[in-house]
Amino acid sequence: MIEVKDLTKSFAERTAVDHVSFVVNKGEILGFLGPNGAGKTTTMRILTGFLPATSGTAQVAGFDVFNDSLEVRKRIGYLPENPPLYLDMTVSAYLDFVARIKNVPAEKRHASVEDAMVKTNIQDKRHELIKRLSRGYKQRVGLAQALVHDPQVIILDEPTVGLDPKQIIEVRHLIKGLAGSHTIILSTHILPEVSMTCDRVVIINRGRIAAIDTPANLTTQLKGGQHVSVEVGADQNAVTAAIRELPGVRKVTAESANGRVAAIVEVSPGQEIRSQLAAKIVGKGWPLFELRGVNLSLEEIFLELTTEESESASKVLTEAGELRRSKP
Amino acid sequence: MKGMYAVYRKEMGHYFVSPVAYIIVAVFLVLAGYFFNQLLSVIIQQAFQAGLEDQFGGAPIDVPSAVMRNFFGVISTLLLFLTPMLTMSVYSEERRRGTMELLMTSPVTDLEIVLGKFFASLTLLAIMLLPTAIGFAYMLHYSEPTAPWRVLASDYLGVLLLGATLLALGSFFSSVTESTLIAAMLSFGAILLLWVLDFGGNAGSGAWAQGVQYLSVFRHYDDFTHGVIDTSNVIFYLSFIVLGIFLTVRSVDSMRWRRA
8 A cells, every 4th residue: 555665855964764665555554663853754744745755766555656646645644743733713614624625525525524523532622713622632633634534544643642641542542443444654652552553663763764563573573581680689799790791691780679689681682591590690609589581562672773872782673674674 | 626715715714713804904994994085085175176276277176086096006005014914824824833734735736725825815805905995986976977987997906906916926925934924024025125116217217227117016006097907017917926826836835845
């Protein structure tokens, strides 16, 4: 449904999107994950025809976003970062206007507007001026605007920003419900959102794709001895020194309290040190209170990927991502 | 064209839900009404005096024509101040609020957006001018001998063309900035310059001065106030309007290219 190939967008002083390629299948929800300024919004703007790409191609529903911009725009519903609202309009008048410019036929317009309001649960605010609505309601009106013409492709830039937890859950349910009949791209920097709503994740950092995979795979990719949590009844310095001697240990962070040291050991991928670690501690005669492998949540992967210090982790994931991408 | 109509409807709604349109129209009508009243009484007085002098060989004054000529001269000056206010927020506000992104990612062409907005501001201008016709209707109804209706029609055509030109110009300046204040200042400055060109042209002579004079949007307006509809003047205004719309379309398109 969406095919992006080698997409690059350079602005005068920087490259915002750097040779990005990915495919979104029909009915899929793709999550765009990355820190601010990673190129999520720019990629979305290119897909919606708001910005032209410097090089590379992007196709939506078989139409090129640059050459057949109008055809693409007919098929896309788009919620930008800041919902594009006319504050002086009432909710229903605004949605009616959007339905008009999105070419919804006159006889269907009323039903489409009603439908969008029901889906986003804003029917009771229909006669209110948009400027009098709370942030959460404004966001939902923005969402309704993206749905009103029942587009094949829906692009949502940070759809849950500014919502309270209850509304966030509602919006996620709504997005989940739209999948199947619609193809959805959503961007976010909130990780649980991705693992909860998306079928696949694109992790993007500084304009480049760091990884593309399902949330489950991304998590397992980094687990298995990646992090080990250990609790030992001994002196902190002695414990960290002993752990550092083991092969494959990258970093040890320790904290001691009540005569016990709780340490998180970061291990190079593929290394299994738990048995060696246990043997070492027992060999030293220290009491071992706990030893377990820690699954990296997506949040940590994301931090690993996008924090400057952990270059190696990002390299690993980039390689993994490239492997995955090179598969047909 | 459906897209254009949708944008037009939205703009009209926007003008009339905000107090801006009402205030501009009210200010215009109060000033126009005052000038009409003043001109009428002063010119009637002059005519009365001239009538007295006529017995001693002076020329009579055609009151309706004199009032119309002077009144529409004043109107053109009022437009100079008021049209930038009609157009200043047309694009700048949408750029600032991010709604331009909605329009530009919807299946409407840039030309449809620009025309929809232009015709909406033109409609507001027409609505603003319409009530001034009441005064003329009264004046012409009571004037003797026959009333120069055709001169009045030519006056209104002229003022509409002049207004449309200023609106096209103002819309363009609104599309280049996110600030309504800057948009208003730029269009006001440009319009003022086009007005002053008339004086500049008067001072000099030769081809240069004539060329500069020709560009003055207000010079082409004079003929209309004398009841003369000269095709060249109409074409001058129409080409100015087309140029303004063309530049605005280019400017809207360029938003895609420079957004960082």
